[in-house]
Amino acid sequence: MSRRLGIIGAGGHGKVVADTAERAGWSKVVFFDPRFGLSEQTHAHWPLLGFPEDAQTHECDGYFVAIGNSQARQQWCEWLLDRRLPVASVIDPASTVSQYAMLESGVLVVAGAVINADAHIAQGVIVNTRAAIDHDCTIGAYSHVCPGSALAGTVAVGEHSWLGIGCQVRQGVSIGSNVMVGAGATVVSDIQDGLTVVGTPARPQKIL
Numbered sequence: 253m254s255r256r257l258g259i260i261g262a263g264g265h266g267k268v269v270a271d272t273a274e275r276a277g278w279s280k281v282v283f284f285d286p287r288f289g290l291s292e293q294t295h296a297h298w299p300l301l302g303f304p305e306d307a308q309t310h311e312c313d314g315y316f317v318a319i320g321n322s323q324a325r326q327q328w329c330e331w332l333l334d335r336r337l338p339v340a341s342v343i344d345p346a347s348t349v350s351q352y353a354m355l356e357s358g359v360l361v362v363a364g365a366v367i368n369a370d371a372h373i374a375q376g377v378i379v380n381t382r383a384a385i386d387h388d389c390t391i392g393a394y395s396h397v398c399p400g401s402a403l404a405g406t407v408a409v410g411e412h413s414w415l416g417i418g419c420q421v422r423q424g425v426s427i428g429s430n431v432m433v434g435a436g437a438t439v440v441s442d443i444q445d446g447l448t449v450v451g452t453p454a455r456p457q458k459i460l
């Protein structure tokens with residue numbers, strides 16, 4: 253059966269989503285992008301059909317927002333949902349997602365990622381390449397768990413947070429909303445909303 257996925261956001265992240273979607277069984281992928289017509293913005297492998305607003309006139313079986321900026325990701329997800337267009341999750345068959353984990357719509361799970369039992373992944377979250385989210389973790393809407401990050405059991409992450417590439421988080425820790433965890437950081441205690449933390453153990457980044 254032919255299944256067509258419409259992706260909003262034709263940047264580098266969009267390529268990863270398209271490639272993952274094809275492995276996950278979507279037979280056709282098309283793109284929409286705010287830069288349509290303004291530049292040479294195009295992908296070698298997939299057609300770019302128009303602006304994001306055009307998505308509703310090009311019928312697709314599912315839609316996905318592939319924009320790294322979490323505010324823009326939320327804005328376009330809500331735009332799709334307001335129009336009752338189906339927002340899909342895209343899960344690489346080479347990832348491992350527990351049958352006891354709960355994933356909301358618009359979630360991306362990239363190859364090599366592992367999501368264990370009773371984890372809850374909210375809308376629009378990115379679980380990137382080889383990220384590991386262990387049992388009972390909760391990841392708030394539009395957060396991004398970057399490649400190679402490892403979250404031990406029962407870690408809570410708020411909305412719109414960014415867990416940088418290769419970071420590690422101790423079990424039971426709570427990370428707030430709009431937090432940036434720097435690349436390679438080791439988080440061993442709770443982090444308040446809005447902070448940027450770096451290093452091992454992770455500490456707030458000095459403001460110069």
Ligand SMILES: CC(=O)SCCNC(=O)CCNC(=O)[C@H](O)C(C)(C)COP(=O)(O)OP(=O)(O)OC[C@H]1O[C@@H](n2cnc3c(N)ncnc32)[C@H](O)[C@@H]1OP(=O)(O)O
Nearest residue numbers: 398399415416417432433434435436437448449450451457
């Ligand atoms: C598929 C993908 O590509 S997914 C994307 C994955 N990318 C990431 O995860 C990137 C995460 N981002 C980072 O780690 C960033 O460096 C941030 C957000 C922590 C800081 O960014 P900026 O505010 O631009 O910091 P900037 O680069 O100016 O560095 C400021 C200082 O912090 C230090 N610093 C920056 N990042 C880190 C880090 N991750 N760990 C330790 N120190 C750091 C710098 O060395 C510098 O120190 P100095 O003042 O003594 O020279």
